[in-house]
Amino acid sequence: MSARETILDRDTASVPAKRRLNPLGLLCIGAALALLAYVPTLPNYYLRIADLVLIYIILGMGLNIVIGYVGLLDLGFVAFYAVGAYCYALLSSNYFDIHLPFLAVLVVAAFAGGITGILLGIPVLRLRGDYLAIVTLGFGEIIRILINNVDWLTNGPRGITGIDRLSLFGYQVSTPMQFYFLLLALAVVTGVLVYRLERSILGKAWFALREDQDAAVGVGIDKTRVKLIAFATSAVIGSTCGVIFAAFQRFVSPESFTLNESILVVLVIVIGGIGNIVGIVVGAVVLVVMPELLREYAEYRMLLFGLLLVGVIVMRPRGIVPQSLTPVRLISKLVWK
Numbered sequence: 001m002s003a004r005e006t007i008l009d010r011d012t013a014s015v016p017a018k019r020r021l022n023p024l025g026l027l028c029i030g031a032a033l034a035l036l037a038y039v040p041t042l043p044n045y046y047l048r049i050a051d052l053v054l055i056y057i058i059l060g061m062g063l064n065i066v067i068g069y070v071g072l073l074d075l076g077f078v079a080f081y082a083v084g085a086y087c088y089a090l091l092s093s094n095y096f097d098i099h100l101p102f103l104a105v106l107v108v109a110a111f112a113g114g115i116t117g118i119l120l121g122i123p124v125l126r127l128r129g130d131y132l133a134i135v136t137l138g139f140g141e142i143i144r145i146l147i148n149n150v151d152w153l154t155n156g157p158r159g160i161t162g163i164d165r166l167s168l169f170g171y172q173v174s175t176p177m178q179f180y181f182l183l184l185a186l187a188v189v190t191g192v193l194v195y196r197l198e199r200s201i202l203g204k205a206w207f208a209l210r211e212d213q214d215a216a217v218g219v220g221i222d223k224t225r226v227k228l229i230a231f232a233t234s235a236v237i238g239s240t241c242g243v244i245f246a247a248f249q250r251f252v253s254p255e256s257f258t259l260n261e262s263i264l265v266v267l268v269i270v271i272g273g274i275g276n277i278v279g280i281v282v283g284a285v286v287l288v289v290m291p292e293l294l295r296e297y298a299e300y301r302m303l304l305f306g307l308l309l310v311g312v313i314v315m316r317p318r319g320i321v322p323q324s325l326t327p328v329r330l331i332s333k334l335v336w337k
Contacts, residue, residue: 044176050176054186061190064275064277064280065237073132073266075266076140078140078265080113084109086147089160089252091105102243106243114235140257143257159251166179198277268280276323278326278330
């Protein structure tokens with residue numbers, strides 16, 4: 001072989017192969033979009049399940065910032081959810097005869113949630129592992145007990161009824177189908193925001209703290225500031241979702257914000273895949289839809305559901321979706337061969 005042929009072969013080898021569209025992947029994307037478009041045509045029962053799935057997807061993405069990115073086990077996330085819900089219940093209802101617009105309450109709830117997140121973050125900055133989990137668990141219970149006992153403000157265990165219907169830019173959102181579109185839009189916006197944070201310098205700092213806090217501090221990362229930003233951002237997402245929940249239910253009570261809710265959101269992350277937005281979507285679908293599919297086995301429903309969860313954790317200890325499968329990579333794999 002001549003020198004010229006050798007150079008040509010080498011140059012040809014260095015040129016990447018031309019990418020081709022993946023028909024099967026495009027079919028999967030089309031089926032997913034068709035499913036999202038088909039959901040609004042379902043009866044209200046199934047629409048409410050879809051709404052709950054979207055709520056837990058948003059909550060999962062919020063909590064994932066603290067658990068998945070920073071590596072801190074937070075068992076009190078439901079407190080931020082409650083703060084947002086009660087902000088809407090108190091400021092847009094007949095209880096105090098205050099009827100602020102939805103967007104105004106959303107801003108107030110986001111601010112209140114962020115402050116609450118910082119107040120939680122300050123005392124736990126030096127804690128790790130089990131100690132952190134115990135303190136955050138206690139924080140969530142303190143908020144629930146406070147709501148349950150401050151009757152003059154929250155109406156105690158009786159809860160608050162007569163909450164205003166959600167009105168956005170002159171359009172009233174009241175049916176499960178309308179909430180589906182609102183929650184879907186909020187889930188997309190939250191997903192884009194969280195993904196952008198994940199890819200930012202701040203996200204790199206979160207990952208560094210998760211892997212080794214001492215080493216991260218050694219290279220100049222401000223551990224206090226970075227952790228507080230994570231808690232505040234997570235809390236803002238949780239409280240924002242709480243506002244939607246209160247408008248959706250038009251009734252709030254302390255029973256909606258128990259430890260079980262926090263555990264369920266943690267399970268969404270663990271089952272789906274820690275630190276992975278795609279995994280959170282899968283985890284929320286599994287944890288909300290599976291109990292509904294097992295309703296006909298009423299006596300054994302929770303037993304079967306528990307066995308399924310144990311099986312998933314044993315077979316996929318890092319979650320159903322691998323951490324490397326980011327939304328962008330998933331779309332790229334589906335579109336291109």
